[in-house]
Amino acid sequence: MVRRVVIVGGGTAGWMTATYLQATLRDKVSITLVESDRVPTVGVGEATFSTIRGFFQTVGLAEQDWMPACNATYKLAIRFENWREPGHHFYHPFERLRVADGFTLAEWWQRYGGGERFDQECFLISALCDAKRSPRFLDGRLFEDAVPDGEEGPATLSEQVTQFPYAYHFDAALLAGHLMRLGTGRGVTRVVDDVLATRLDERGWISHVVTREHGDLHGDLFIDCTGFRGMLINQALGEPFVSYARELPNDRAVALRVPSDVEREGIRPYTTATAMDAGWIWTIPLYGRLGMGYVYASDHASPEEAERTLRDFAGPAARDLEANHIRMRIGRNRNSWVGNCVAIGLSSGFVEPLESTGIFFIQHGIEQLVKHFPAGGHDDGLRRDYNRLIARCMDGVREFLFFHYYGAARADTPYWKAAKTRDLPDGFAERLASFERRLPDTENIWPHYHGFEPYSWTSMLLGLGGLTPAPRPVLDLLEPAGARREFAELRRRAEWLAAELPSQYEYFTARH
Numbered sequence: 001m002v003r004r005v006v007i008v009g010g011g012t013a014g015w016m017t018a019t020y021l022q023a024t025l026r027d028k029v030s031i032t033l034v035e036s037d038r039v040p041t042v043g044v045g046e047a048t049f050s051t052i053r054g055f056f057q058t059v060g061l062a063e064q065d066w067m068p069a070c071n072a073t074y075k076l077a078i079r080f081e082n083w084r085e086p087g088h089h090f091y092h093p094f095e096r097l098r099v100a101d102g103f104t105l106a107e108w109w110q111r112y113g114g115g116e117r118f119d120q121e122c123f124l125i126s127a128l129c130d131a132k133r134s135p136r137f138l139d140g141r142l143f144e145d146a147v148p149d150g151e152e153g154p155a156t157l158s159e160q161v162t163q164f165p166y167a168y169h170f171d172a173a174l175l176a177g178h179l180m181r182l183g184t185g186r187g188v189t190r191v192v193d194d195v196l197a198t199r200l201d202e203r204g205w206i207s208h209v210v211t212r213e214h215g216d217l218h219g220d221l222f223i224d225c226t227g228f229r230g231m232l233i234n235q236a237l238g239e240p241f242v243s244y245a246r247e248l249p250n251d252r253a254v255a256l257r258v259p260s261d262v263e264r265e266g267i268r269p270y271t272t273a274t275a276m277d278a279g280w281i282w283t284i285p286l287y288g289r290l291g292m293g294y295v296y297a298s299d300h301a302s303p304e305e306a307e308r309t310l311r312d313f314a315g316p317a318a319r320d321l322e323a324n325h326i327r328m329r330i331g332r333n334r335n336s337w338v339g340n341c342v343a344i345g346l347s348s349g350f351v352e353p354l355e356s357t358g359i360f361f362i363q364h365g366i367e368q369l370v371k372h373f374p375a376g377g378h379d380d381g382l383r384r385d386y387n388r389l390i391a392r393c394m395d396g397v398r399e400f401l402f403f404h405y406y407g408a409a410r411a412d413t414p415y416w417k418a419a420k421t422r423d424l425p426d427g428f429a430e431r432l433a434s435f436e437r438r439l440p441d442t443e444n445i446w447p448h449y450h451g452f453e454p455y456s457w458t459s460m461l462l463g464l465g466g467l468t469p470a471p472r473p474v475l476d477l478l479e480p481a482g483a484r485r486e487f488a489e490l491r492r493r494a495e496w497l498a499a500e501l502p503s504q505y506e507y508f509t510a511r512h
């Protein structure tokens with residue numbers, strides 16, 4: 001029977017795992033988390049997917065329970081700046097494409113689009129981002145549930161059916177601390193100590209870990225949340241790591257925590273990814289500071305050049321701040337579950353944070369571990385199923401991020417030129433060829449769950465500008481009246497919401 005769970009590592013992965021397992025398996029398992037106070041956490045990881053709502057709902061945390069304590073703000077989209085050409089921007093929002101007469105507004109836009117910005121004509125959220133609006137009114141109502149006087153209300157579907165329209169930005173260290181207090185308050189045993197060694201039994205499975213001051217920690221299931229080092233799964237069990245370096249060359253980052261005057265500057269309701277000569281810079285707005293970092297390829301920039309570029313970009317506010325240089329291990333384990341050891345977090349796999357997928361991988365790994373939990377004893381089939389879906393999910397994100405560079409119009413530096421000539425990920429050539437004939441749909445994007453739907457691929461394809469697929473010929477035979485009505489209705493609602501909603505600064509200042 002599997003009843004004793006030992007988690008090694010107390011970063012975002014460790015404490016998300018501990019609190020989620022405790023909330024779902026409750027007293028059916030004992031959970032011990034051991035974390036070093038000498039080995040630092042990676043110290044970044046501040047923008048998320050909208051699906052993280054499911055994690056907070058499962059562990060029983062409402063927004064007011066954790067957001068103020070973690071300097072959290074709302075994230076409606078990612079704003080991609082200078083990926084097509086200097087001065088150009090577009091959004092990748094949390095918003096599905098509307099459909100008129102069987103075709104998405106993006107397909108109608110290709111044929112009848114008026115402006116240069118498809119995301120402004122096809123998504124409501126673009127206008128809210130440009131106006132720095134909160135997605136909620138001061139009384140807490142979500143913008144989707146509000147309509148202008150005298151108009152019919154929108155269909156209010158369950159969150160399971162709709163694409164929930166926002167995610168979060170938060171201070172990762174504060175969240176891990178908040179989850180630690182929540183978990184220990186609910187019975188998770190926390191051991192602050194260094195794991196010095198991992199001992200294997202005759203099967204080659206983990207029997208216990210040896211700590212510096214608290215003796216041996218025995219368990220039935222060990223969860224490796226030790227970060228990039230993969231102390232249990234890679235170092236002790238020798239599981240091979242599958243590098244994504246061939247497809248995704250960005251292997252370094254340098255980060256700054258920049259104070260911000262939210263009253264003067266406002267709070268952007270989106271993450272910004274600004275394309276640079278040898279990578280891109282993230283700007284994540286928290287309540288009171290900005291998380292900023294330059295993700296780059298060490299083949300195209302040195303750490304000194306990258307830090308200088310980031311400081312210049314951040315401006316005077318970055319003066320005298322300490323920079324955090326990070327080596328990133330890009331790729332995934334061949335298997336994330338080996339014997340009685342499951343890797344979750346950076347120890348399992350990681351790609352650059354361009355689409356905020358790190359914490360999504362953690363949540364996905366934890367949710368699938370519960371679904372495949374070997375309650376009756378370890379089972380090869382459960383482990384095999386788990387490993388296959390984790391690998392497919394990460395490989396799908398690899399393809400999606402590869403497309404961000406391959407599909408970007410800019411080719412003005414060796415770095416961006418190289419992105420166009422890099423070998424395609426296995427199997428992508430056919431999908432890419434189909435994008436010349438039609439926009440991404442359920443039949444021509446990565447065929448396994450990877451967190452993204454066709455509208456995300458469409459947002460990137462039409463935003464990046466490197467590929468210009470032809471409109472569907474059939475649209476020449478169809479009347480566009482229905483689509484024109486949809487475009488007009490969307491524009492009207494966008495203008496009304498941008499005028500009626502509070503700014504994010506107003507919303508959080510009123511709620512803090």
Ligand SMILES: Cc1cc2nc3c(=O)[nH]c(=O)nc-3n(C[C@H](O)[C@H](O)[C@H](O)COP(=O)(O)OP(=O)(O)OC[C@H]3O[C@@H](n4cnc5c(N)ncnc54)[C@H](O)[C@@H]3O)c2cc1C
Nearest residue numbers: 009010011013036041042045047195227345346353358359
């Ligand atoms: C540059 C960068 C930017 C990122 N941005 C985002 C983002 O915007 N959105 C997102 O979703 N994700 C992002 N991520 C990913 C995110 O940071 C991680 O997924 C998240 O922080 C989880 O890290 P972790 O807990 O796996 O590892 P870590 O944070 O490295 O924690 C490892 C833990 O293991 C412990 N440990 C290690 N060795 C021992 C030992 N011998 N004994 C005891 N304890 C030990 C450490 O003390 C620590 O507690 C980013 C990652 C990087 C590198």
Ligand SMILES: N[C@H](Cc1c[nH]c2cc(Cl)ccc12)C(=O)O
Nearest residue numbers: 049050051077078092093094451
């Ligand atoms: N599972 C989806 C993934 C997703 C959809 N739209 C976006 C936009 C951004 Cl900026 C990141 C991820 C996604 C979800 O999280 O809703």
